[in-house]
Amino acid sequence: MGEKQLFKGNEAIAEAAIRAGCRYYFGYPITPQNEIPEYMSRRMPKIGGVFLQAESEIAAINMVFGAGGSGVRAMTTTSSPGMSLMQEGISYLAGAEIPCVIVNVVRGGPGLGGIQPAQSDYFQATKGGGHGDYHCLVLGPSTLQELVEFVFLAFDLADKYRNPVIILTDGVMGQMMEPVEFPPEVDILKLSPKEWATTGAKGRKKIILKSLYLDPLELENHNLHLQEKYNSMQEEIKWEEMNTKDCDLLLVAYGTAARVSKKAIEVAKEKNLSLGIFRPITLYPFPYVQLKEVVKKGKVKKILVVEMNMGQMIEDVKLAIEGLVPVEFYGRTGGVMPVVDEIIEKAESMLKVNTLKGVM
Amino acid sequence: MANIKKEKDKDKEKEIKTLEDVVTHYCPGCGHGIVHRLVADAIDRLGIREKTIGIAPIGCSVLIYNYLNVDFQEVPHGRAPAAATGIKRAQPDKVVFTYQGDGDLASIGTAEIVHAANRGENITTIFINNAIYGMTGGQMAPTTLLDQKTTTSPYGRNSTSAGFPLKVCELLSSLDGVAYLERVSVSSPKNVVKAKRVIKHAFEVQLANKGFSLVEVLSQCPMNWRMSPIDSVKWVDDVMSKTFPLKKFKDTERVRS
Numbered sequence: 001m002g003e004k005q006l007f008k009g010n011e012a013i014a015e016a017a018i019r020a021g022c023r024y025y026f027g028y029p030i031t032p033q034n035e036i037p038e039y040m041s042r043r044m045p046k047i048g049g050v051f052l053q054a055e056s057e058i059a060a061i062n063m064v065f066g067a068g069g070s071g072v073r074a075m076t077t078t079s080s081p082g083m084s085l086m087q088e089g090i091s092y093l094a095g096a097e098i099p100c101v102i103v104n105v106v107r108g109g110p111g112l113g114g115i116q117p118a119q120s121d122y123f124q125a126t127k128g129g130g131h132g133d134y135h136c137l138v139l140g141p142s143t144l145q146e147l148v149e150f151v152f153l154a155f156d157l158a159d160k161y162r163n164p165v166i167i168l169t170d171g172v173m174g175q176m177m178e179p180v181e182f183p184p185e186v187d188i189l190k191l192s193p194k195e196w197a198t199t200g201a202k203g204r205k206k207i208i209l210k211s212l213y214l215d216p217l218e219l220e221n222h223n224l225h226l227q228e229k230y231n232s233m234q235e236e237i238k239w240e241e242m243n244t245k246d247c248d249l250l251l252v253a254y255g256t257a258a259r260v261s262k263k264a265i266e267v268a269k270e271k272n273l274s275l276g277i278f279r280p281i282t283l284y285p286f287p288y289v290q291l292k293e294v295v296k297k298g299k300v301k302k303i304l305v306v307e308m309n310m311g312q313m314i315e316d317v318k319l320a321i322e323g324l325v326p327v328e329f330y331g332r333t334g335g336v337m338p339v340v341d342e343i344i345e346k347a348e349s350m351l352k353v354n355t356l357k358g359v360m
Numbered sequence: 361m362a363n364i365k366k367e368k369d370k371d372k373e374k375e376i377k378t379l380e381d382v383v384t385h386y387c388p389g390c391g392h393g394i395v396h397r398l399v400a401d402a403i404d405r406l407g408i409r410e411k412t413i414g415i416a417p418i419g420c421s422v423l424i425y426n427y428l429n430v431d432f433q434e435v436p437h438g439r440a441p442a443a444a445t446g447i448k449r450a451q452p453d454k455v456v457f458t459y460q461g462d463g464d465l466a467s468i469g470t471a472e473i474v475h476a477a478n479r480g481e482n483i484t485t486i487f488i489n490n491a492i493y494g495m496t497g498g499q500m501a502p503t504t505l506l507d508q509k510t511t512t513s514p515y516g517r518n519s520t521s522a523g524f525p526l527k528v529c530e531l532l533s534s535l536d537g538v539a540y541l542e543r544v545s546v547s548s549p550k551n552v553v554k555a556k557r558v559i560k561h562a563f564e565v566q567l568a569n570k571g572f573s574l575v576e577v578l579s580q581c582p583m584n585w586r587m588s589p590i591d592s593v594k595w596v597d598d599v600m601s602k603t604f605p606l607k608k609f610k611d612t613e614r615v616r617s
Contacts, residue, residue: 024446024449024450026446050449050450052445052449054442054475055471055472055474055475056471058439058442058471058472059439059442059445059471059472059475060442062435062436062439062442062443062446062472063442063443063445063446063449064446065433065435065439065442065443065446066415066433066435066442066443066444066445066446066447066448066449066450067446067447067449067450068446069433069443069446069447070413070446070447070450070451071450072450074446074450088436089436089439092435092436096433096434198413198431198432198433198447199413199431199451199454200410200411200412200413200430200431200451200454201409201410201429201430201431202410202411203410206425206429206430206431206432207431207432208425208431208432208433208434209432209433209434210416210425210432210433210434211434212422212434
């Protein structure tokens with residue numbers, strides 16, 4: 001690790017990508033992630049890389065397809081409405097097994113929505129998003145340090161699994177500043193060669209990167225192969241626990257919502273409320289087993305899922321818990337942030353009901 | 361002398377040809393097979409098979425990767441010029457071409473072709489205009505002629521409700537990034553010979569780093585035109601070529617810096 005530098009989230013993403021060996025960036029302007037293409041447009045020409053402002057997010061993701069299929073580390077970044085436009089391309093990337101990194105700096109929706117931070121693209125990112133049976137690996141950082149490390153990790157995972165990797169972050173993370181330390185720079189020449197890439201059929205058979213399988217059995221086999229790959233991603237699962245062994249109420253939150261939730265735990269202590277947090281870091285694959293274990297081993301009475309949306313990750317939490325304890329939700333949406341007091345108020349009401357029941 | 365000649369012939373035999381020896385899936389009388397052969401021939405003559413990457417479109421010719429022995433990427437409908445841009449930017453020393461039909465290029469992919477052309481991407485596009493959606497069963501295409509009957513213009517294309525045939529070469533000819541534009545047909549042996557020369561030239565333009573090159577090929581689709589193969593080539597000559605005149609639109613001498 002180098003020295004600590006103060007960085008804005010969006011610019012940290014761009015710098016991290018370059019240091020992780022990305023020399024091909026394709027993007028289209030959209031708030032609140034514009035600092036990424038702007039940074040790339042300044043830096044890429046100086047280091048022999050390619051910055052291209054595409055005519056649309058649709059074109060950008062297909063340029064990533066072409067470059068990723070050429071075997072290089074390629075990336076695009078966008079925000080929610082742009083991410084919707086990229087879904088077609090992402091489905092084809094997943095089908096043709098082409099690695100790439102996509103950052104979604106999420107803003108409130110639906111439709112044009114607003115430009116303030118939100119977590120309302122959780123379903124889209126973790127459940128496929130486009131058509132067909134596929135998944136992207138999804139990482140949900142909650143500090144800028146994690147964000148830069150995950151950009152490196154995302155490129156490694158994309159190459160390892162030949163699969164698109166999404167970093168799901170939001171306008172808070174994109175716009176805030178924090179000190180970060182960049183991991184050691186990746187030597188592009190030392191990356192393992194991609195023998196599956198379309199580089200010209202010289203001294204070998206032709207390579208076809210495709211997602212078309214007209215024979216149903218062939219397509220089923222392709223899907224079984226993809227499914228096997230998604231299952232093998234289980235070993236990448238990451239999560240964080242805080243005060244999970246002794247808490248009465250377990251908060252489950254990711255990204256920016258987890259930052260607020262952690263603060264709520266501290267403040268709750270002063271009120272003699274025992275709160276803990278389980279923070280999923282990989283959102284796909286989701287830490288189902290790990291979350292259930294925490295609830296089984298501890299003395300958690302209830303779970304409160306905190307999100308910056310109307311309740312999306314809560315569905316995965318319920319799947320993980322399998323009815324062991326009640327699961328409730330607190331969320332703000334449209335770009336409004338949940339605040340500590342609101343979380344504590346909700347926690348208090350949940351625990352109070354529990355106590356009363358105990359007395360009766 | 362005879363021995364030397366024999367050796368040379370042997371070398372030629374060993375040389376891998378671009379056109380694969382496989383059974384065609386195209387309908388009888390279809391123009392795609394002819395154009396595939398012309399593209400393969402251009403690649404062989406220029407000796408670029410080992411450094412060529414093709415982009416397959418969505419449509420009848422998505423299976424072009426079965427017929428040409430070069431690397432291929434198959435990409436979403438209409439997005440071939442964007443993917444080709446990604447490949448060419450990552451591998452500027454390679455030869456990159458897209459092969460697209462009229463639905464792919466002139467309808468759903470209009471933005472991608474216009475902007476790739478306008479950026480002067482150093483790629484080659486082979487554009488097959490058969491005035492119809494072939495693979496989906498003969499629906500109206502952006503290039504369908506006025507009064508032409510299709511399964512979605514059963515009373516003939518009416519300009520009031522369905523607009524006019526989109527003239528791609530005319531449209532692109534105003535863009536500064538375009539280096540070479542020509543419209544040909546494969547309706548007769550004479551026209552095929554011409555198309556062969558033109559397609560090869562389009563690749564030469566890319567090899568000379570001149571920028572974007574596109575060849576529009578008027579191609580017959582007897583099956584969906586509900587015509588015999590003989591009538592369909594006549595229709596290309598007598599009717600289609602009137603709306604889409606065969607000519608060279610642009611051939612620049614300028615080389616990109």
